[in-house]
Amino acid sequence: MARLRPDQRRQRIIDATLAVAIRKGLGATTVRDVAAEMGTSSGLIHHYFSSMDHVLAASFEQAAQSDLDHARSLVAAASEPADALTALMEGYTSDDGTTMQLWLDAWSEASRRPVLQEVSRRLNLAWHRLLVEVIERGVESGQFTCADPVASAWRILSVLDGMALQSVAHGEVVDHADASAWSAAAAALELGLPTDRASLD
Amino acid sequence: MARLRPDQRRQRIIDATLAVAIRKGLGATTVRDVAAEMGTSSGLIHHYFSSMDHVLAASFEQAAQSDLDHARSLVAAASEPADALTALMEGYTSDDGTTMQLWLDAWSEASRRPVLQEVSRRLNLAWHRLLVEVIERGVESGQFTCADPVASAWRILSVLDGMALQSVAHGEVVDHADASAWSAAAAALELGLPTDRASLD
DNA sequence: CCGTTTATTGGACAGCCGCGCAACAAAAAT
DNA sequence: ATTTTTGTTGCGCGGCTGTCCAATAAACGG
Numbered sequence: 001m002a003r004l005r006p007d008q009r010r011q012r013i014i015d016a017t018l019a020v021a022i023r024k025g026l027g028a029t030t031v032r033d034v035a036a037e038m039g040t041s042s043g044l045i046h047h048y049f050s051s052m053d054h055v056l057a058a059s060f061e062q063a064a065q066s067d068l069d070h071a072r073s074l075v076a077a078a079s080e081p082a083d084a085l086t087a088l089m090e091g092y093t094s095d096d097g098t099t100m101q102l103w104l105d106a107w108s109e110a111s112r113r114p115v116l117q118e119v120s121r122r123l124n125l126a127w128h129r130l131l132v133e134v135i136e137r138g139v140e141s142g143q144f145t146c147a148d149p150v151a152s153a154w155r156i157l158s159v160l161d162g163m164a165l166q167s168v169a170h171g172e173v174v175d176h177a178d179a180s181a182w183s184a185a186a187a188a189l190e191l192g193l194p195t196d197r198a199s200l201d
Numbered sequence: 202m203a204r205l206r207p208d209q210r211r212q213r214i215i216d217a218t219l220a221v222a223i224r225k226g227l228g229a230t231t232v233r234d235v236a237a238e239m240g241t242s243s244g245l246i247h248h249y250f251s252s253m254d255h256v257l258a259a260s261f262e263q264a265a266q267s268d269l270d271h272a273r274s275l276v277a278a279a280s281e282p283a284d285a286l287t288a289l290m291e292g293y294t295s296d297d298g299t300t301m302q303l304w305l306d307a308w309s310e311a312s313r314r315p316v317l318q319e320v321s322r323r324l325n326l327a328w329h330r331l332l333v334e335v336i337e338r339g340v341e342s343g344q345f346t347c348a349d350p351v352a353s354a355w356r357i358l359s360v361l362d363g364m365a366l367q368s369v370a371h372g373e374v375v376d377h378a379d380a381s382a383w384s385a386a387a388a389a390l391e392l393g394l395p396t397d398r399a400s401l402d
Numbered sequence: 403c404c405g406t407t408t409a410t411t412g413g414a415c416a417g418c419c420g421c422g423c424a425a426c427a428a429a430a431a432t
Numbered sequence: 433a434t435t436t437t438t439g440t441t442g443c444g445c446g447g448c449t450g451t452c453c454a455a456t457a458a459a460c461g462g
Binding site: 408409 | 433434435436437438439440441442443444445446447448449450451452453454455456457458459460461462
């Protein structure tokens with residue numbers, strides 16, 4: 001295969017890994033799968049990563065970090081705290097569910113793969129921090145009512161995770177529209193916003 | 202190894218599978234692992250199960266069904282709806298986290314293992330139904346305020362799942378006591394109960 | 403143009419995987 | 433007491449796994 005510059009090849013390995021991981025699962029993605037996806041030999045991968053665990057961790061990190069960056073820009077673009085909250089929640093769920101399957105795989109493997117656990121944990125905390133900041137901004141401006149932003153942020157994130165989980169694992173058990181509306185309702189309740197009754201009908 | 206009656210052997214296979222699955226993960230549990238755990242040959246397992254997927258599904262089903270039965274009995278023993286709610290939530294989280302790791306594995310593998318997906322989905326829906334019944338009982342007796350028990354049940358379950366998830370995957374990111382208190386607060390908020398301020402301090 | 407560096411190859415290595423099957427042994431039926 | 437049934441063994445099959453390494457080829461510095 002064409003000879004690439006190290007950073008480019010590294011990026012292609014990550015992209016190929018994500019393509020496979022979405023099909024087969026993060027834990028079931030093998031060196032040969034990735035090589036075949038790239039159209040190169042399998043030995044090449046160990047020239048850039050010390051172990052397959054690091055390939056998986058780096059790939060998951062890129063996918064999750066990209067979503068987080070996207071959400072951050074949406075939040076930064078929002079003028080009102082309520083809009084920022086909506087943007088964050090949509091950014092969390094908006095994707096076609098592929099990233100969410102990766103999150104599920106990462107959570108499942110985390111306690112047994114230290115490298116993956118570190119990444120998963122760090123990015124989960126980053127999402128939590130982002131949400132805490134949005135909540136605190138809303139409280140300062142008097143639009144949100146919240147005594148414990150840290151606890152509220154964990155509760156809201158948990159609802160988002162739980163709903164997404166049902167959607168990814170069990171298909172139509174929880175409809176995507178339902179999940180979205182119900183999550184919004186939970187956040188509204190949590191932060192003392194007027195409940196949007198329209199979304200419940 | 203001693204010759205056992207079919208139902209006893211089948212049970213031992215399931216028990217051995219769970220012992221291994223908790224250590225290595227559901228998806229990483231192999232026929233040879235289970236055989237070694239039982240102290241028998243590996244061929245024996247295929248005399249009772251048509252494939253390893255069915256072994257995993259049957260094992261997860263027993264673990265999850267057992268927790269569900271336990272919660273059902275706790276709920277049935279409660280005189281007040283509020284007590285039933287507390288009992289259900291404690292029954293969901295009470296275990297030492299081993300079953301929760303299995304749930305995480307099951308959710309992660311569900312979309313790729315149809316046999317496991319069917320079990321996971323069925324038991325998830327059973328938990329949801331149980332919670333809906335508790336909520337409806339509370340609403341009838343006037344102790345709970347809830348316009349949409351189905352939606353509320355999914356939100357409460359999601360919070361429980363999300364909190365447990367952090368605890369299992371990332372260790373001390375969310376303390377077990379915090380998770381328990383925060384989940385209870387979410388349920389109280391959701392069902393219009395007086396918030397137990399003591400648990401927030 | 404040549405020597406050095408390095409991206410890439412392709413296969414070897416030891417070990418694991420699910421599954422199937424002939425042989426064996428113990429319980430049950432006759 | 434002998435035949436039949438069936439729980440159990442132990443190994444073989446083809447195929448897969450992560451990792452490593454000598455050989456090759458392409459880019460680059462002189």
